[in-house]
Amino acid sequence: MTLKEEFLKALMEDEKFRYAVVGYLNLSELRGALTRLAEAQARTEERVGRLEEALNRLAEAQARTEERIGRLEEALNRLAEAQARTEER
Numbered sequence: 001m002t003l004k005e006e007f008l009k010a011l012m013e014d015e016k017f018r019y020a021v022v023g024y025l026n027l028s029e030l031r032g033a034l035t036r037l038a039e040a041q042a043r044t045e046e047r048v049g050r051l052e053e054a055l056n057r058l059a060e061a062q063a064r065t066e067e068r069i070g071r072l073e074e075a076l077n078r079l080a081e082a083q084a085r086t087e088e089r
Contacts, residue, residue: 001009010017022028 011021
């Protein structure tokens with residue numbers, strides 16, 4: 001039996017050895033770190049979603065503002081034309 005096979009067999013059959021290896025490799029700490037990273041990623045994705053929604057609302061408000069400005073420009077042009085006709089008389 002090779003060393004690798006003996007090692008794998010010991011991992012499967014010897015609970016104390018398995019926990020010793022886990023402790024040596026700090027797998028529990030790594031697992032905890034990965035869990036925290038996954039939670040942080042989920043929070044970040046939620047924030048990004050809220051930011052996307054806010055950005056969409058801002059874009060809609062911007063579009064409404066541009067429409068209003070367009071109507072104001074048209075009204076201003078009509079007033080300027082009326083003023084010009086008045087001055088011609």
